[in-house]
Amino acid sequence: MGYNWKYKGTNYLMEAILFIYTSNNLDLVDNLEKNVYKYIAYKNNKNVGNIKTNIIKSTERLINLKQNTIDTVTPKQVINIILNKLLID
Numbered sequence: 699m700g701y702n703w704k705y706k707g708t709n710y711l712m713e714a715i716l717f718i719y720t721s722n723n724l725d726l727v728d729n730l731e732k733n734v735y736k737y738i739a740y741k742n743n744k745n746v747g748n749i750k751t752n753i754i755k756s757t758e759r760l761i762n763l764k765q766n767t768i769d770t771v772t773p774k775q776v777i778n779i780i781l782n783k784l785l786i787d
Contacts, residue, residue, distance in 0.1 A: 705752075705755075705756055706752050707751075707752030707753050707754070707755045707756030707757075708756040710738055710742070710749050710752050710753050710756070711753050711756050711757070711773065711776070711777070713738050713741070714730065714734045714735070714738060714753065714773075714777060715777055715780055715781060715784075717734055717737060717738070718734060718777065718781060719781060719784060724781065727774060727777055727778060727781070730750075730773065730774055730777070731746055731750060735749045735750055735753075750773075753773045754772075754773055757772070757773050757776045
């Protein structure tokens, strides 16, 4: 998918996807900051803003690599796409 797995934001994104997937509750995606980023921030001893910024940067990098453009794709959309792919396959 073009992710740089050494980048913190990508690891936070993976943690968010795994947290939602293992919770078996797709409603968590509706409010990522309150439900998911807060958990990841606590787990990594960071603040929610730091987690959110890093995840946004990682999704922007993905879009740049895949389409050579900067599209308005949010982390929520990326997480939904990945979770839907996991659940369908």
